[in-house]
Amino acid sequence: MNVLLLLPIIIPMLTGILTLFFRYALHTQRLVSLMGTVALLVASIALVFDVRRNGIQAAQMGGWPAPYGIPLVADLFGAVMVLLAGIVGMAVAAYALVSIDRQREQFGYHPLYHFLLMGVCGAFLTGDLFNLYVWFEVMLMASFVLMALGGDRGQMEGAIKYVALNLVSSAMFLSALGLLYGMAGTLNMADLAQKFSVNPPSQSPGLVTAVAMLFMVAFGIKAAVFPLFFWLPASYHTPPAAVSALFAGLLTKVGVYALIRVFTLIFLQDTGYTHSLLLAVAALTMVSGVVGAAAQNEFRRVLSFLIISHIGYMIMGLGLFTPLALAGAVFYTAHHIIAKTNLFLVSGVVERLGGTPELKKLGGLYRAHPILALLFLVPSMSLVGIPPLSGFFAKLSLVRAGLETQQYVLVAIALGVSILTLFSMLKLWAEAFWKPGMLSEVDTLPFGLNVRAWLYPIAFLAGLTVLIGLGAGPLFRFALQAGEQLMNPSIYIQAVMGGGP
Amino acid sequence: MEIILAFVIGGLFAAGIYMLLRRSLLKLLIGLSLMSHGTNLLIFTVARLTRGRAPVISMNESVLEPPFADPIPQALILTAIVISFGVTAFALALAFRAYRSVGTDDLDQMQTTDA
Numbered sequence: 001m002n003v004l005l006l007l008p009i010i011i012p013m014l015t016g017i018l019t020l021f022f023r024y025a026l027h028t029q030r031l032v033s034l035m036g037t038v039a040l041l042v043a044s045i046a047l048v049f050d051v052r053r054n055g056i057q058a059a060q061m062g063g064w065p066a067p068y069g070i071p072l073v074a075d076l077f078g079a080v081m082v083l084l085a086g087i088v089g090m091a092v093a094a095y096a097l098v099s100i101d102r103q104r105e106q107f108g109y110h111p112l113y114h115f116l117l118m119g120v121c122g123a124f125l126t127g128d129l130f131n132l133y134v135w136f137e138v139m140l141m142a143s144f145v146l147m148a149l150g151g152d153r154g155q156m157e158g159a160i161k162y163v164a165l166n167l168v169s170s171a172m173f174l175s176a177l178g179l180l181y182g183m184a185g186t187l188n189m190a191d192l193a194q195k196f197s198v199n200p201p202s203q204s205p206g207l208v209t210a211v212a213m214l215f216m217v218a219f220g221i222k223a224a225v226f227p228l229f230f231w232l233p234a235s236y237h238t239p240p241a242a243v244s245a246l247f248a249g250l251l252t253k254v255g256v257y258a259l260i261r262v263f264t265l266i267f268l269q270d271t272g273y274t275h276s277l278l279l280a281v282a283a284l285t286m287v288s289g290v291v292g293a294a295a296q297n298e299f300r301r302v303l304s305f306l307i308i309s310h311i312g313y314m315i316m317g318l319g320l321f322t323p324l325a326l327a328g329a330v331f332y333t334a335h336h337i338i339a340k341t342n343l344f345l346v347s348g349v350v351e352r353l354g355g356t357p358e359l360k361k362l363g364g365l366y367r368a369h370p371i372l373a374l375l376f377l378v379p380s381m382s383l384v385g386i387p388p389l390s391g392f393f394a395k396l397s398l399v400r401a402g403l404e405t406q407q408y409v410l411v412a413i414a415l416g417v418s419i420l421t422l423f424s425m426l427k428l429w430a431e432a433f434w435k436p437g438m439l440s441e442v443d444t445l446p447f448g449l450n451v452r453a454w455l456y457p458i459a460f461l462a463g464l465t466v467l468i469g470l471g472a473g474p475l476f477r478f479a480l481q482a483g484e485q486l487m488n489p490s491i492y493i494q495a496v497m498g499g500g501p
Numbered sequence: 502m503e504i505i506l507a508f509v510i511g512g513l514f515a516a517g518i519y520m521l522l523r524r525s526l527l528k529l530l531i532g533l534s535l536m537s538h539g540t541n542l543l544i545f546t547v548a549r550l551t552r553g554r555a556p557v558i559s560m561n562e563s564v565l566e567p568p569f570a571d572p573i574p575q576a577l578i579l580t581a582i583v584i585s586f587g588v589t590a591f592a593l594a595l596a597f598r599a600y601r602s603v604g605t606d607d608l609d610q611m612q613t614t615d616a
Contacts, residue, residue, distance in 0.1 A: 151602060
């Protein structure tokens with residue numbers, strides 16, 4: 001058994017438990033928390049290298065042979081997502097050390113943070129649909145508490161909506177699981193893929209598509225696609241930046257990951273219907289997100305709507321369904337997780353310095369903190385897709401894949417949405433950074449000393465964005481390999497089930 | 502028997518969704534738990550109802566003869582029940598806190614964070 005597959009789940013779990021023990025020794029707790037995320041990052045890097053060298057890795061838990069036990073599987077896509085969880089996990093944990101308030105720390109911010117990471121990594125690595133449901137619940141439970149932690153009025157309202165819609169989504173996911181089990185008699189993803197591809201359930205292909213739709217809606221709520229995204233802009237701006245940055249970066253992407261996984265592996269019997277629907281959803285998600293962002297006047301609300309818009313690009317890669325498009329989706333997801341987390345971290349600094357999230361009242365940040373302004377420009381321009389930053393190559397590959405499959409309307413929408421994204425980013429820039437403001441007084445607060453420590457994680461992530469852009473060639477070849485793996489379920493099936501498919 | 506259960510499940514989902522659409526926070530939670538009951542029954546029913554045939558291999562046989570009660574869905578339901586129990590407990594506590602801090606349980610009054 002490959003122990004590397006277990007580490008990304010075990011490390012956050014142990015760290016979470018350890019931090020519980022140090023509940024009354026906050027300094028030790030912080031240290032343990034940070035060390036835990038560093039260990040997770042190291043383990044995830046090792047996992048990526050291992051999968052790169054030796055192909056898809058699978059481990060059968062409890063030693064039960066393939067279709068009976070629960071496997072952990074890491075293909076390139078899964079491993080990269082774990083790596084991103086490690087990167088973002090470390091950056092946000094470092095940011096939380098300086099930014100999260102004492103009260104939230106005492107109520108268990110650090111343990112919850114690690115349990116959340118455990119749920120996310122488990123969801124990326126599991127090879128069993130029911131197990132995926134369980135990891136979703138682990139992740140959701142931790143995120144529910146983090147969302148409500150602190151108990152501000154806004155947080156309570158946001159949390160109610162977040163919890164209610166996620167529970168509806170879980171109920172649908174579970175119903176779909178039940179129906180799928182009734183049809184196939186298994187919930188092992190590789191086994192399902194094998195059963196549906198080799199020997200499609202002839203009695204009712206329509207029922208399979210109906211179940212596929214249930215999965216699409218269930219994961220679509222979690223991924224915040226059109227028209228299921230309303231919980232996101234109502235809740236993501238309410239908790240502190242150290243919480244919402246992690247949510248913005250990772251949680252919706254778990255939904256995207258699950259969509260990509262089931263619609264590249266299991267539900268392939270009617271791609272003409274399901275994947276065209278995904279394309280329509282992608283286009284509407286891109287447009288509605290960016291239009292929503294244009295109407296907002298608070299820093300993090302604009303960013304929340306932009307998350308939705310960019311989810312659309314990832315779904316577009318899935319809907320086009322060619323190796324290049326899937327590679328684009330993988331690349332886009334990676335770039336977006338890093339850039340978006342970073343923007344939420346910046347928003348935390350901006351709100352702290354300006355004392356308000358409202359763009360009208362902000363201003364003068366460029367003059368007071370030019371380095372912060374520069375660090376805002378890197379991820380924001382990357383999201384817009386300005387070369388040579390990471391977003392350019394992600395969009396380029398999606399556009400090329402769209403042109404190759406003659407989806408000209410979709411490509412036009414994707415490019416138009418990029419321009420509108422630029423509009424929203426320029427609004428943030430002009431209002432918060434460029435326009436003259438009265439920040440000079442705020443700068444003299446005792447907090448002014450700390451601002452440098454807030455910037456380290458932001459600088460780290462911005463550096464990664466630049467590096468992804470500069471190293472786009474080799475990284476894109478890597479994404480292409482991941483895309484090829486996703487397009488060929490037989491490799492996945494063989495790695496899990498062993499023997500010939 | 503399956504037909505009856507199908508109607509029960511449909512009824513649970515319908516009642517659950519009806520409750521979700523009400524304005525009261527508590528009714529929302531009741532609706533959610535009705536839906537999760539419906540889901541659990543669905544998993545139970547979908548796996549075919551078999552009475553009086555435990556999935557145990559008898560002494561003089563080496564494989565299980567086909568008409569037997571499938572234990573896997575029951576294990577799945579057990580897990581799902583435990584999870585929904587925990588989640589419902591949390592949601593109730595959250596609803597109470599929200600009621601305390603907003604001062605009403607009317608969902609239409611909780612729109613300050615909406616877009």
